[in-house]
Amino acid sequence: PTRRSSDLGTRNWPYIPIALGGSRSAVASLLNIAPSDQAHPDFLLALGLLGDISAIDLLFESLKKEHSAAAAAQSLNLILGAELCEKVFIPEEIDEDELTSEELEKFKNDKTRPTRLDGTPFGENIIRLSQNPADWNEWWGKNRQRFTPGVRYRNGMPFSPACLLENLQYEKTPHRIRQLAYEELVIRYDVDFPFEADLFVNDQLRILNDMARWVAANKGRFQSGSWYFAGQIVS
Numbered sequence: 124p125t126r127r128s129s130d131l132g133t134r135n136w137p138y139i140p141i142a143l144g145g146s147r148s149a150v151a152s153l154l155n156i157a158p159s160d161q162a163h164p165d166f167l168l169a170l171g172l173l174g175d176i177s178a179i180d181l182l183f184e185s186l187k188k189e190h191s192a193a194a195a196a197q198s199l200n201l202i203l204g205a206e207l208c209e210k211v212f213i214p215e216e217i218d219e220d221e222l223t224s225e226e227l228e229k230f231k232n233d234k235t236r237p238t239r240l241d242g243t244p245f246g247e248n249i250i251r252l253s254q255n256p257a258d259w260n261e262w263w264g265k266n267r268q269r270f271t272p273g274v275r276y277r278n279g280m281p282f283s284p285a286c287l288l289e290n291l292q293y294e295k296t297p298h299r300i301r302q303l304a305y306e307e308l309v310i311r312y313d314v315d316f317p318f319e320a321d322l323f324v325n326d327q328l329r330i331l332n333d334m335a336r337w338v339a340a341n342k343g344r345f346q347s348g349s350w351y352f353a354g355q356i357v358s
Contacts, residue, residue, distance in 0.1 A: 144310050144311075213248075284341065291304050
């Protein structure tokens with residue numbers, strides 16, 4: 124069935140398809156309906172996939188909100204390629220059924236969490252993309268001159284098949300971003316290699332090697348930083 128244009132801004136399903144195949148005008152369309160309070164993660168991810176620096180200010184604002192900080196950091200990294208990381212402690216989720224009566228009373232009264240015998244809380248330290256607005260603002264202040272309005276970016280470089288191949292090959296790329304990078308290669312550049320991010324590693328490596336050869340052979344065919352659909356440049 125045909126989807127109504129009014130779905131944009133009222134439903135979340137269009138964001139990723141728009142990012143995978145839209146032209147630069149799609150960025151303005153998304154920014155025009157930007158939520159003022161709570162941006163859906165797919166809305167923010169779409170801006171990152173589209174790769175236009177006109178979305179940077181909105182992504183910076185989204186970093187300040189707990190519910191959207193992770194998606195905003197991912198999208199900023201997709202565009203800027205800064206790889207800004209931070210070490211954070213993630214508390215273990217509380218299962219009230221496993222607490223003693225004394226621990227449960229404390230937790231219910233003042234949210235006091237149980238601790239190990241040495242007094243340290245249950246949980247783990249992880250390394251993740253920084254969700255600290257100060258980190259990103261400092262980096263942007265030092266590197267903004269490298270980015271040109273109107274140019275499409277991925278990983279801090281003008282958008283190209285090579286950038287998408289990098290997303291597929293990089294060991295830290297999240298699973299969903301890898302799958303979307305493959306779909307971008309198909310939709311944007313008319314690449315014809317079957318690929319799934321869930322394939323066995325050996326199968327993935329074989330296909331990625333084929334893709335790498337295709338990228339090298341077609342290096343002069345595409346203008347980096349421009350918008351493509353089905354192998355043809357679009358405005």
